Amino acid sequence: MRKVAVVGIGMTPFGELWDMSLRSLGIEAGLNAMVDAGLSSDEIDALYVGNMSSGRFLGQEHIAAMISDQAGFTRRNLPAIRVEAGEASGALAFREAFLSVAAEIHDVVIVGGAEKMTDVSDAMAQEIFAASVDQEWESFFGATVPSLYAMMARRHMLEYGTTREQMAEVPVNGHRNAAKNPNAHFRNQITVDAVIGSGPVATPLGVLDCAPVSDGASAVVLAPLEIAKRMTDRPVMIAGSGTATDSISLHHRKTLSGIPATTIASRLAYKRSGLSAKHIDIAEVHDNYSISGIMAVEDLGFVPRGQGGPAFQEGRFSADGEIPINLSGGLKAQGQPLGAIGIAQVVEVVRQLRGEGGERQVGNPEVGLTQCVGGTGGTCVVHVLKVV
């Protein structure tokens, strides 16, 4: 396998984008990534698309070919591949694109993630979003996605003494970082008290523990490292990639107080990169709910099990902490356009590793990590990225 680098990044703003269609979102993010890479479309060999549910949000399937057409790639009849893994669709598409370059199937590929969620009612958006958990044995009985994460939170509180205040620090951190991100869905600051006092969704989780429904798209361009060195001064290498699955029903797992697929995927990514948790300078983790941020830092090995809550409270994952987490604002504050999440995480890590974070740049990080989860942990995808 040859080494692969990210040579271009791009995204759209995330939020309720009434005037943008899925096509226009995908094209804008893709063009931004191509411009950033300094490439023209005739230098691209293939397109990968991460998208969870265009069929139910828009009634449109077959969107890899559709976006390929809009981007002008069908003039050369390029291969276009859509990847679906619930909320981890974008992250898994990124991995597939990476593997295709590493395996010398393609040279230069573009991988985009996009979701248009606000063309349906909020209730319908929640129902479609819930399709990443077990419809027959969870949703049928009234379980919602936040209710399943709430039951994970309840176990974490019981087993480790994690407090409501500690959980609230996760969205507070996300909003604090997003205030410096012009693409973020929410740029307002929130407090621990506001999170705890927010209207109940599924106890102990309230509205401010939960990431929003957003529209948005993100894209990156990948190339073999040797070619990348000729294209850019600061190529960022994909040092390790790992993915793992588990039962999509939460109740079938031995533990509810962590996501085993995250632990396994991160071990694989660390092993392939020759690095470990202690080498990670920054991370973008899947904070779809407040408890998810706490489980992520434990499952990824940043802190021992049960120490995630206290560590967030001590500011160890703040922008000025040991491992700044979700400098973009994360899913909670940058936004949660399902298929775009995983690639937006890569965009933020690359931006920071290049030193292009602008107002939210933190020092000179050299190694960054992304972690993206489908459903309640049926899929997890982890990548380790590194400055060359």
Place this chain on the structure above:
Amino acid sequence: MGVARFWRDHRIRYQLIGNACPICGNRYFPPRELCPDCHRESIGKMQEMQFSGKGALYSYTVVHETPDDFSDQRPYVMGIVELEEGPRITAQIVELEGEPVIGMPVEMVFRKIREESAEGVIQYGYKFRPAGVKR
């Protein structure tokens, strides 16, 4: 969702029918085509079994933001129950007096789950309630 899709699972949902692997003894609910531990060895040998419906509450949440089909039941308690035979299942917890407690004994009851809004078909299945309570 279509009617046939749920009709297929009626027996499983009404009577808590699962199965067991004769090789390793593991029990499964809902039933599996093969044992994930014994793989092809178990194909065609899985033995159907009825679960007692008794168990303990493993985790729970009070759901305030509900899907449309459940809005008439709002708020309701969802739980994960650990059955005494081993497997865990997700179900509503009903007939509670106050907040539930993790570890409390519960038993299965047969109840209406929801009114299917589109087809108007009522769906039935299992819920759980506190066990050992005089009614």
